[in-house]
Amino acid sequence: MKKLRLEEVLRIIDGVVVEGKTPKFIRQVVDYPSDVEVDETLLFDRHQRIQPWRFERHDDCVVVTENPDAWSDISSENVVVRVTDVEESYRNFVRYYRGLFSIPVIAITGTCGKTTTKEMVAHILSKKYHVQSTIRSKNDPAFNSDYLLGIDDETDAAVFETAVGRKGDLLRSCKVFRPNLGVITNIGIDHLNKFPTHYDYIQAKGEMLPGLGYTGTLLLNADDANIKKIDLTPFNGRLITFGFGEQAEFQVTQARLEEGGMSFTLRFAHIDHDLFVPGYGKHSVYNAVAAIATAYAVGVGIDEAGESLRSYQHLPGHTNVLRGLNGSVVIDDTWSSNPTSMGAALKLLDDLAQGRKKIAVLGKMAALGEFADEQYAKISRQLVDQKVDVLITRNSIAKEFAKHAIRFGMRKEQVYMCTELKEIQQLLQKLMDKNTIVLVKTSMKDYEIEDLMKHITV
Numbered sequence: 001m002k003k004l005r006l007e008e009v010l011r012i013i014d015g016v017v018v019e020g021k022t023p024k025f026i027r028q029v030v031d032y033p034s035d036v037e038v039d040e041t042l043l044f045d046r047h048q049r050i051q052p053w054r055f056e057r058h059d060d061c062v063v064v065t066e067n068p069d070a071w072s073d074i075s076s077e078n079v080v081v082r083v084t085d086v087e088e089s090y091r092n093f094v095r096y097y098r099g100l101f102s103i104p105v106i107a108i109t110g111t112c113g114k115t116t117t118k119e120m121v122a123h124i125l126s127k128k129y130h131v132q133s134t135i136r137s138k139n140d141p142a143f144n145s146d147y148l149l150g151i152d153d154e155t156d157a158a159v160f161e162t163a164v165g166r167k168g169d170l171l172r173s174c175k176v177f178r179p180n181l182g183v184i185t186n187i188g189i190d191h192l193n194k195f196p197t198h199y200d201y202i203q204a205k206g207e208m209l210p211g212l213g214y215t216g217t218l219l220l221n222a223d224d225a226n227i228k229k230i231d232l233t234p235f236n237g238r239l240i241t242f243g244f245g246e247q248a249e250f251q252v253t254q255a256r257l258e259e260g261g262m263s264f265t266l267r268f269a270h271i272d273h274d275l276f277v278p279g280y281g282k283h284s285v286y287n288a289v290a291a292i293a294t295a296y297a298v299g300v301g302i303d304e305a306g307e308s309l310r311s312y313q314h315l316p317g318h319t320n321v322l323r324g325l326n327g328s329v330v331i332d333d334t335w336s337s338n339p340t341s342m343g344a345a346l347k348l349l350d351d352l353a354q355g356r357k358k359i360a361v362l363g364k365m366a367a368l369g370e371f372a373d374e375q376y377a378k379i380s381r382q383l384v385d386q387k388v389d390v391l392i393t394r395n396s397i398a399k400e401f402a403k404h405a406i407r408f409g410m411r412k413e414q415v416y417m418c419t420e421l422k423e424i425q426q427l428l429q430k431l432m433d434k435n436t437i438v439l440v441k442t443s444m445k446d447y448e449i450e451d452l453m454k455h456i457t458v
Contacts, residue, residue, distance in 0.1 A: 002100060002152045003027050006062065009042065010081065012096045013089035018068045020079030023060035029097075029149055031090065036061060044090045045071075064089060094145055098178050104157040104298045105177055107212075109170055109205055110185030110221075112341045113287045115139070116279075116318055117185050118161045120291035124300060124308045129156035136315055137335065139163040144176040157298060162211075164204050165367075166194040174211025181217040181297055182208040185290055187226035188340025193369030199229070206230035212237065217297050219290065222248040240297060242289045250293040255285045257351060266292065268302060275306035279314055280321060281348040319348060322457045327434030329356065330457050334450075337365050337443040339375040343382060349439040350386045356437040359390040361424060363442030363449070364397035373400065380404030390431060392416045392424055394442060394449075421452045428456050 004026045028041040045065035062079040063071050064086060071080045083089040108118045115137045122133040132150045139161040151158055162173040187205050195201040215237040220227050222241035242250040255264040261278040264285050277288035288309055295305040314320055317335035324330035333345045349358055368375055383391060383405050393402050402415045418424045442449050
């Protein structure tokens with residue numbers, strides 16, 4: 001965080017010192033007492049978690065509160081500041097802090113690929129810039145202010161993942177980050193339990209436009225049918241498109257499966273660039289092109305970005321291809337599960353099989369509400385059409401895959417409905433050999449799945 005003069009901060013938050021000797025500077029800003037780590041910390045008492053003892057080991061801490069009396073017993077080295085509305089004061093401070101920096105601030109959203117694309121962008125930019133970004137897939141809006149305050153005078157660019165769980169989430173994140181470059185990787189099926197229709201979910205992703213203030217730079221997947229349902233008329237900034245179709249400004253003209261990842265040719269401004277991305281499947285190419293186009297918009301050349309991308313390493317649980325038991329292959333896609341990512345994972349299983357027996361271990365797809373049965377049936381049809389040899393389901397909700405798969409023609413002896421991970425582990429140990437490829441696709445909320453992965457990989 002940038003070191004700030006407290007006098008200026010007090011002016012911004014309209015605060016009045018009621019107790020203690022005011023320090024000259026602030027080096028940390030938090031809203032939980034337990035997060036105080038250094039002297040000269042500004043604490044906004046937003047959660048009314050009063051722990052005065054927490055300040056005894058720090059000097060010159062400043063508490064911003066609506067209720068100064070509650071903090072009357074803190075040690076003399078600390079300061080109490082009274083404000084009328086601590087939430088409004090906090091928002092004013094965040095707006096002020098963001099306004100101190102004129103750097104590229106990138107917001108990335110999408111049903112799938114937003115974490116990987118964000119990680120790829122940060123990886124590319126970090127080769128020549130100091131980058132602040134969201135951590136792994138921790139994209140809950142509750143973390144937004146902390147991420148923003150991670151920007152300091154050394155920061156050259158910021159890359160933030162902006163999730164959509166309900167209407168308004170993306171816009172609220174953009175009010176904190178104030179991005180000048182936005183990316184929508186794709187819009188599929190997810191979080192429909194929080195939206196009356198799929199169209200409403202699409203429009204919630206479209207909040208990226210007002211989040212940019214209808215200016216700046218917007219990167220869109222030109223191949224995505226749902227993105228095309230967003231009204232771009234009000235947007236007055238620079239529009240950049242990527243994809244496989246001829247209409248894409250950054251166009252992938254061919255992609256090939258190779259050892260360790262995907263080779264592809266990217267055409268931009270009538271020039272072809274031969275590139276490579278670690279990670280398999282067409283979706284990996286989409287993520288790579290989105291990242292390269294984003295980096296280009298910030299000032300990194302295409303070949304330079306492509307070379308940086310060669311050393312990218314995927315986060316655990318994000319379609320990692322691993323060595324399995326008895327010479328088998330395992331696709332670890334256990335971080336998250338929705339119909340869009342499930343379909344992509346099954347397509348990858350089919351692409352990598354190359355004559356191997358295909359086993360799909362599937363957990364539930366959450367947050368689908370009244371659309372759940374329809375989406376489970378759609379994925380089950382894909383299982384049958386791709387001739388998956390063995391289907392193993394995890395827990396009661398995932399049994400819907402089995403029910404529909406059998407209805408669509410999968411034989412009952414091909415299907416195993418399990419509750420305990422131990423059952424799945426013992427079953428796989430019997431089935432896995434050098435002629436087997438296994439996809440494990442579950443949700444991040446299946447907290448025990450990591451233990452299974454340890455027992456079926458080497």
